[in-house]
Amino acid sequence: MLRRITFSWMTTLLALVVVQCGEDDPTPSALDSSPLPPMDQGAVQWLDPENxxxxxxxxxxxxxxxxxxxxxxxxxxxxxxxxxxxxxxxxxxxxxxxxxxxxxxxxxxxxxxxxxxxxxxxxxxxxxxxxxxxxxxxxxxxxxxxxxxxxxxxxxxxxxxxxxxxxxxxxRPHATTAFANRLALGELRLRLTDAILKAPAWLQPGEGVIALIETGNSDKARAWAEANLRPERFHGSGALYDATLTDDHRLTEERVSLAVNAGALYTVATLASLTDDRFLAEQSRKLAEAFELSFGTSTSELFGSGTADFSADTSGVIRPGAGAPSLYNRRSVTSWNALAVSAFCRTATLSAENPWPDRARSILDAILKRRVKGSRVRRTEVASSVLQFEDAAHTIRACLDLADLTGETSYKSRASELADRMLKDMLLEEGAVSHLIGADGHYGSGAGVFAQCLVRMAKLNGTYLKDAERLCRLAIAHGAERPSRLGAVVRALVMLEAKGTDLE
CATH class of the missing domain: 3.40.30.10 (Glutaredoxin)
Incomplete structure (x- = not known):
C-alpha cells in the first residue's frame, strides 16, 4: 500500500505557477508549428550507426x-x-x-x-x-x-x-563495482538511497524522488518541487521547458520536449498519489492537459518529440532562440510515448472522471500495433538494427499500468510476452545486458523500470524475481559512478525486499 503524507507547502508554490506561467510566451502548438528542417551534415561522408x-x-x-x-x-x-x-x-x-x-x-x-x-x-x-x-x-x-x-x-x-x-x-581508476554483487539487497538500497539524499534537489531525477518518498524520506519532496516546478520553468502552454534555471533565474534553453514533460508528469502525479496533496494533483492535471497542445499531431495517435531551441528564416538560415510558430520535430519515440501512457494512468487515479484512461489506451494501442514486431519493440517507425532497452521497458510498464487502472487483463498478457522476448534478446548467457543504461535521466532508466515490471509480474513467472535482482545488480555495476541517479533501481530493490527475496 502506498504511503500517504499530506503537504501544505505546495499551496503557495503551485498558486504561483498558475499565475506566472509565462503569459507572454508564444504557445508552442504542435498542430500549428512548422516541421523541423533537415540537418546539414557538412561535407563529411558519414557512416550509419544502424548499419x-x-x-x-x-x-x-x-x-x-x-x-x-x-x-x-x-x-x-x-x-x-x-x-x-x-x-x-x-x-x-x-x-x-x-x-x-x-x-x-x-x-x-x-x-x-x-x-x-x-x-x-x-x-x-x-x-x-x-x-x-x-x-x-x-x-x-x-x-x-x-x-x-x-x-x-x-x-x-x-x-x-x-x-x-x-x-x-x-x-583515476573507475569506481569499483564488486559491491553490486556482494551486498544484500537491503544494503544496496541503503547505499543508493544515501547517495540520492546527498544530491542537490535540482539534480535528482524524478524516480529518485519517488524512491525517497517510498522509503520514508518525505522531507525531500519539497526541495525537489521548489527546484523543478518554479513558475519560470512553465511555458504559456502549461508545458515545462527542458532547461533548469541559472542562479539569476534565467532559462538556459527555450524548448519543450515530450521526454522531459512525460517524466515530470509521471513524477508529479506519483507524488500526488503518495502524498494525497490536492495541489500536486491539480498540477498533474494541468501538465496532462498541456500534452495535446504541445506534442499532439494531426496524423498520429502518438506524440511528437517537441520543439527546437532555434528559429529559421525563409531561406533556411537558423538562429539561436525559439521563434513563433515553433519548429517542431514530429518524429515519435516509443519510450517517451509509453512513459506518457504511465503518466496519464497515474493522473487518472487522482480524480473520479477524466479523459486520461481513454487517451492512455489510444497511445498504447498505437504502440502495440505499429512498434511491436514479433514481440520486439522498435524505437521509431523505421526498423532498427539495435533494440533500445528503454523502449521495451517503458512499453511493458505502460501495459501493466493500464491493466491495473482499467482491469483489462489483455494488457498484462502483452506485458508478459514482451518481457519474455526482452529477456531472451537482451540477457546474454554470461549475464551481461546489451545496451544497458542503469542511470536515470529525465525519466527512469530502462534497467530500473524493467526490473520493477518483473517484480510486478512475479505471479506470472516464477523466474522473474531472480531476473529482476540480476538486472538490478547489473544496473548498479554499470551506474557505479552515478549512484545518485539510480532511483528507478532503488524502487525495484524496495519491491524486491517486499517480496522477501535476496537471492545469492
Missing part, C-alpha cells in the same frame, strides 16, 4: 558525432566544423566518421557523450577512448585533426598514447 558494417573491423579510429536535431549548437557545429572541405577530407582520410542522432541511440550517448550535446568521441578501433570534446568550431576542429593525424601517420605515437592512458587509469 552493422559500420562497426566492422577497422584500422582507423572511430570519429563519433553525437547530436540533438532540436539543438542549435548541434546544427551549428555540423555546419561550421564539418562544412570545411579540408576538415571533411581529413576526417574521411584519418577516421571512420559516424553520425549519431541522440534520440535514436541513447545507448551510445550514455557511453560516449561528454555531459552535453553536441559531443565528439574519437575512439580506437576497439572503441576505447582516444580523446573527445563538446562543441568545436572549424578552427578548433582543424587543430584536433592535426593531433589525430600525428597518431595515425606516426605509429610510434600509438605506443606513447597507450603509456599515457595507462598512467591516467592509475591516477
Amino acid at each position: 552493422q558494417s559500420t562497426w566492422s573491423k577497422t584500422e582507423k579510429p572511430y570519429f563519433l558525432f553525437l547530436f540533438d536535431r532540436r539543438s542549435y549548437w548541434s546544427r551549428e557545429m555540423a555546419r561550421d566544423a564539418f562544412g570545411s572541405p579540408e576538415n571533411a577530407n581529413e576526417i574521411s582520410r584519418l577516421t571512420r566518421p559516424v553520425w549519431i542522432d541522440a534520440d535514436l541511440r541513447p545507448d551510445l550517448v550514455d557511453r560516449y557523450a561528454l555531459g552535453a550535446l553536441p559531443s565528439l568521441a574519437v575512439l580506437t578501433p576497439d572503441l576505447e577512448w582516444i580523446t573527445g570534446s563538446t562543441y568545436l568550431g572549424a578552427e578548433d576542429m582543424a587543430s584536433l585533426l592535426r593531433r589525430i593525424r600525428i597518431l595515425v601517420d606516426v605509429p610510434e605515437r600509438a605506443e606513447d598514447l597507450e603509456r599515457e592512458r595507462a598512467k591516467l587509469r592509475m591516477r
